[in-house]
Structure formats: structure tokens, C-alpha cells
Amino acid sequence: MAEERGNTAHGPGRVLVALYGVFALAASARAAVQLATRFDQAPLAYLLSALAAVVYVVATVGLVRGGRQGRRTALVACALELAGVLAVGTLSLADPAAFPDETVWSGFGRGYLYIPLVLPVLGLLWLRRRPYGWMP
Amino acid sequence: MTPGLVVAATVAAAAVAALGVLSTVLGRRIGLAHLVGAGALELVLVVQAVVAGLALAGGHRPAELPTFVAYLSSVVLLPVAGVLWARTEPTRWAGTVLAVAAAAVGVMLWRLLQLWEATGG
Secondary structure (H helix, E strand, O other), X not given: OOOOOOOOOOOHHHHHHHHHHHHHHHHHHHHHHHHHHHXXXXXXXXXXXXXXXXXXXXXXXXXXXXXXXXXXXXXXXXXXHHHHHHHHHHHHHHOHHHOOXXXXXXXXXXXXXXXXXXXXXXXXXXXXXXXXXXXX | OOHHHHHHHHHHHHHHHHHHHHHXXXXXXXXXXXXXXXXXXXXXXXXXXXXXXXXXXXXXXXXXXXXXHHHHXXXXXXXXXXXXXXXXXXXXXXXXXXXXXXXXXXXXXXXXXXXXXXXXX
């Protein structure tokens, strides 16, 4: 199998890309609606929502492109995503008033079956494992 | 956007997801059954989008119209994207890719139905 080293979008990585793609889509749609229709109600929450969307899009692109640059991009995005879901998850439980509307990261992603919490961990594990060779 | 269509689409989505997971478990690539399943799912979704589109044109207003339209168009594209992304994968994981797309369709359908039945101002 002629797989390039550092290619992150094959095998289980392709599943990861699919999950990231779905979340990029869902988070972007949600953020776009929130920012366009009621930004002034909770600016912080909606900006975080938009940030989450950007992070998912960047992670998806990084994983699809692979190679050194793509891996590095995906690594930064996954790390940001993990930090984001932990920070927003904690904040949304500690101060629910600041987050009147659910974001992807509220309550550690409980509105999304906690996938937002699991996804960055899987992403980081996958990116860590890849340099050692491709296993189907 | 009727409960009947949503149930039909959900059944099709669940079948595609199950087929996908099955082929991953068995270590096989996706085959004709997956494509037929995804095609049937797509057909139901297109019918539903047309029905919903006609009702929207007729004046029905679901809660959060922009979200509803975004979801409705995404849900139609998802099986297509899933099949394209799975078909170029030569390993057992192609099935899981398809399952992810089908599961996302299933979840989004019920969110759509919620929005549809909660008519907003």
C-alpha cells in the first residue's frame, strides 16, 4: 500500500476526519446563526461558539492535508479544542448565566453526546501515533 | 417534514450505520449494500426536503428558520459526502466513515423535526 508517511487521512484517520467534518459543519452553522441573529444577548458565549467552529474547520483541514504542515496545524487545533472544551465546559457549569444558549462546548459537550470532549483526545492520540508507520 | 418521513429516514440511516459498522467489524470494504442503503436514505431525505420546502413556501414557519434551513440542506448533502469520503478508503474503516455520516443524519433529523413542530414567530 503506497501510503505516504505522515498522511493522516487514511484508515481510522478517515473516520476522525468524518467526525471533525460533521462537527465543523454543525458548529459553523450554529455559530453563524447565533452571531447573525442574537449576538448582543451573550457576546462571549457566541464568540466562543465561533471560535469552536473555526477550530473544528482548521483541525479538519489539517487532518485532510496531512504531511508535516497539516499535522502541525491539526495538532495545534486539537490542543486548542481540548483546552476550549475543558474551559468552556467548566465555565458553563460554574456560571450558567454567561451561557444562556448552548454552545458545542457547553457542559463538556453534553448536547453532543460528549463527542466534543472525546474527539480532541482521539485526535491527539492519532497524531502522536502516526509517525511510526501506517497500520491498516 | 412529517413524522412519517422522519421515521422512514431514521430507519434508513440506522440501517446504513449498522451496515457500516458491520463491515468494519468484519474487516471488509464497503460494497453494493452500503451504496444501495445510502441511496435509499438520500432518496427519503430529498423527498423530505421537497415536502419541507413546499410547506415553507406555503407559509409554515418553524422555530429558528435559519437554523432549520441550514440543517435541512446539510442533511441532504451528508450521505453524499459520506459515500464520497468512504469510497476512496481502501480499508475496513470505510464502513465506519459511512456510519458516522448516517448517525449524524439520524441526529439532525430529530433536531429538524423539533424545530419544525415548534413553530416560531
